[in-house]
Amino acid sequence: MxxxxxxxxxxxxxxxxxxxxxxxxxxxxxxxxxxxxxxxxxxxxxxxxxxxxxxxxxxxxxxxxxxxxxxxxxxxxxxxFPSSQAIKTGGDRRLEKTLLEQTHVTNAKHKVVANKADFDSAIASLSLPLIMKSALAGYDGKGQWRLKDKSEAEAIWQDIQLFIEGDTSGQPQAIVVEQMVPFDREVSMVGVRSKTGETLAYPLTENHHSKGVLSVSLALNEHQHLQAQATEAFDKIANALDYVGVLAIEFFQVGDSLLVNEIAPRVHNSGHWTQQGADTSQFENHIRAVCQLPLGSTELVRPSAMVNILGTDTVPNNIFEIPSVTMHWYGKGKRPGRKMGHINICGKDKAELTMRLSQLAKILPKDDFPDVSEYVKSL
Incomplete structure (x- = not known):
């Protein structure tokens, strides 16, 4: 094939x-x-x-x-596969929000802004602080603004207006204004759906971001009540889209509840750990679904983590002294902030994985991996 x-x-x-x-x-x-x-x-x-x-x-x-x-x-x-409509929905926050409302999947209060009147109305009807995201083309923290005080509103609108006027996507641009969620942590679910409607979900993954870009993902298969919530949301969204392939959903955890942040109609950075930590990687399962082959198991075979490599094309060779470390380079030219590769690391249980992550954090240069050590200390 x-x-x-x-x-x-x-x-x-x-x-x-x-x-x-x-x-x-x-x-x-x-x-x-x-x-x-x-x-x-x-x-x-x-x-x-x-x-x-x-x-x-x-x-x-x-x-x-x-x-x-x-x-x-x-x-x-x-x-x-998936369909063009599914891909468009993941690429347009307006369509995404409409889908979440239609499927009754909980997400942040929001308004769509296309002009100054919409902008003023959104500020008046939503509680500060607010986060504003471009409907099209925004990812990894780009195309986003935060409003904490109404005195900043006019300056932010001027910047947004320039952004909308300079858009080159070929589609009408807008901004989705969301009420910021006081979340406990960010998690994501990667799942897969076949053409016949079978769905399978990988364990919920805890995500740590640095300057708006994913830094570390951790898969432990804990918190089964949250796993059940995320799986229900995945099924609702994937079935509504008649989706085929791997789909990722990012959530905010607020107490014992999950709110959808956004969806991604593709294999996802927070699912890279599946290469070493799951029975079948997200990449193989996506290809299986697209090619209409039986889906592979999404079971966690061992606790796993992924560390992104951003903006550097070297890491110390002695990371390979740590058991269960696997390197994945992308073959890219180096530039600041660019995703150059990732490191997967596994352990037989949470304690062993945490110990190995701590060893890895001590070896990785602090300038290139500035907050990995602090995150590992919090586990």
Whole structure:
């Protein structure tokens, strides 16, 4: 079988690596060059998008901000999974919020803002502090503003107005204004749904962010009452979208309840631990679902964690002295803040995993991993 992935970044790369043992050939459509390439080397050119669609048995995506024209072409082929509507919903916070309301999945109070009148109305009707997120194209902390005092409102609106006017997405831009949630922690669930409607969920993952970017994910399979809530939300959302493939949902935990922060219609950074910690990785399960193969087990085989490598292309070699450390480089050129790779680390139980994470934090350079040590101390 042959799969075309829309996008040629690290997620396409990891899907390709997971597909090799299944004898499934994965190529990637580079949205920047408009060419189909080898997702591992990026140097082999297989033609344009039309050629890629013709050669593929199935088409999927590694990110949600894809041109609607490209999605329409792929949808017409009958090979695209998940659907273009599911991908668009994950890439547009307005559609996402509508979906959450329609499926009765709890999320933060919010208003959609397209102009100054909407902006003033949102501030008047919602309680401060507020977080404002671009409807399109915002991720990893980009396209976001925080309003803590009404005296800051005019300056923030001026910045938002410039952002909206400078948008190059080709779609009408807007801002979703949310009432900030006083959450206890951020967690996420990665799950998978087959074309026949079967759903499986991985254990809920605790996430730690640094400057708006995921830094560490921890999978322990604790808190079964929260796991049940997250699984119910996953099923509602995935079934409403008639979803096929891996879908990630980010939550805020507030006491014993979960509120959805956002969804991602793809394999997800917080699920990278599944490469070493689960029976079947999220990448293999996504390919299985898209290619209409039986889904693999999502069981946690051992407590696991993932540490993102941001903006650096080296780590000390002595991290490999720690048992159950696995390195995943993405083959990218270095630049500040860029996701360059990740480290997976496992243990037989929480105590062993925490000990190994502590060892890892002591070895990693503090300048490149500034708050990993503090997070591990909090476990």
């Amino acid at each position: 042959k799969v075309l992935v829309l996008g040629a970044g690290q997620l396409a790369r990891m899907m390709a690596l997971a597909s090799k043992p299944l004898n499934i050939d994965v190529k990637a459509y580079d949205v920047g060059s408009n060419r189909v390439v080898d997702p591992l080397s990026l140097s082999v050119d297989y033609g344009d998008l039309d050629q890629g669609i013709a050669d593929a048995d199935f088409i999927t995506a590694e990110f949600e901000h894809i041109s609607h024209d490209v999605l329409a072409l792929c949808e017409q082929s009958g090979k695209l």
